[in-house]
Amino acid sequence: MSEISLPTEERSERGLGLRWLSLPRIPYWVQRVLQAVPVVLLIVTMNFFLMRLAPGDMADVMAGESGVVSMDYVEHLRHSFGADQSVFAQYISYLGNILHFDLGWSFRNGQPVATLILERLASTGFLMVTALAISILCGCTLGMIAGLTRRRSVDLFISVASTIGFAAPLFWLGLMLIVLFSVTLAWLPAGGMSTLGAPATGIAGVLDIARHMVLPTLCLAIYYMAIYTRLMRASVLDICGQDFVRTARAKGASRLRTAWHHILPNSLLSMVTLTGLQLGALFSGSITIETVFAWPGLGQLALSAVASRDLNLLLGILLVSSIFILLVNLLTDLSYALLDPRVEASA
Incomplete structure (x- = not known):
């Protein structure tokens, strides 16, 4: 068959269209x-x-x-x-x-806003990261166990405990921990970040800060650990009903291998998404915890800025916390694309 000839203008237009379609694709992270x-x-x-x-x-x-x-x-x-x-x-x-x-000047404190925020940012960040790591690790582990032992006594116990941890208000939980471990048992300090007169450097200083971190970190981690436990359990139950899990079991894979290589990686995708979404709520919860335990972080600084109408300081705290949460959500999206290549392919 003879090739159908096209007019010169039409051929040029199609060529431009093809060249336009062949432009390099913008990467997902960009x-x-x-x-x-x-x-x-x-x-x-x-x-x-x-x-x-x-x-x-x-x-x-x-x-x-x-x-x-x-x-x-x-x-x-x-x-x-x-x-x-x-x-x-x-x-x-x-x-x-x-x-x-x-970020402006804090007329109440007589210092630049950036300096005040940087002085408190490390305390809040350390508290949030530690509580988040504990809640993710323990929550995913308990949720995995509950999902694999569904409708048994272990699953029932974990589900009831996570429901209680989710329902307990943070301020009430913090006060109860202070009454139990600080007032009654006198094991841990009730508030602050360090003991007055204690050495600020060396092993003794690190251990002193660690003792003060136990109660606020535990209080903040319990609430979010309950959320991760419940979501991980639901995700594991959903993955266990998928065809590829039944196929792996039919091929002779053990329960441990199936859980480790098939169920766990697919269940963690929802955990990655939740981590980015929960960071804003975690920052809000840390404000309550810092108030209850007198932790010198951004939460207490924001409360003092509100009380004194220090607008520049409050705007600086809101801006820094918002950008921080935005960056974490950006990293969450990028890590989600690494775990699931279909996300980047569909972008």
Whole structure:
């Protein structure tokens, strides 16, 4: 058969179309990073304008604490804080400071906001990471055991214990741990991060901080360990009913090998997703824990900023925590793509 000839213009258009279709594909991680940029801008904008909805400002608080009711003094304070400008002008100035990595000045504490946040960030991060690691490890293990021993006494015990841990409020659980281990048994300190007068360096300092970390970490880990246990159990029960698990058993694979090589890897996919989603809730829970156990972290700093109407400090804490959660969710998406190649293929 003779080849059908196409007009020159049509051939060129098709060639352009083919060249357009043959353009290199944007990698999955680049797509996720580009999607995070407008999210950061939206977070900055929402935090700024939401803070302006609350009545009053820091000038009112400082004037009230000093006992001065003169409007001239209040206006002078507002002018020094830049609060006498229009909201739009304050927003543009705030965006410019953010682009220069300047979080502003805390007039209440007399220090840069970035310095205050960096001093407390390590304490909160250490508490959150430790509690998250314990909850994931213990929760996945208990959920795996409960899912593989379904409808038995072990499964019933784990399910009841996880339900109780999920239902118990964090502040009540923290107070009960203090009453039991600090007041009644006198085994562990009731609050703080270190003992006054204790050495801050060396093995003695590390052991002292570890003793103070036990109760807040345990309290925070119990709640989220219950969530991971329940989700892992449901995921294991769902995977056990899949065809590839029955095929592995039919080929002669032992229960241990089937659980380790087939059930566990597929069940962990939901755990990875939950870890990214739960980090924001974990940060909120750490604020409660820091208040109950007097832990010197970002939670206590945020509460003091709210009480003193320190807007710059509060905006800085919200921005840093939001970006931190956004980065963790980004890493979660990338790790999910590594565990399941179909995610990147469909992107």
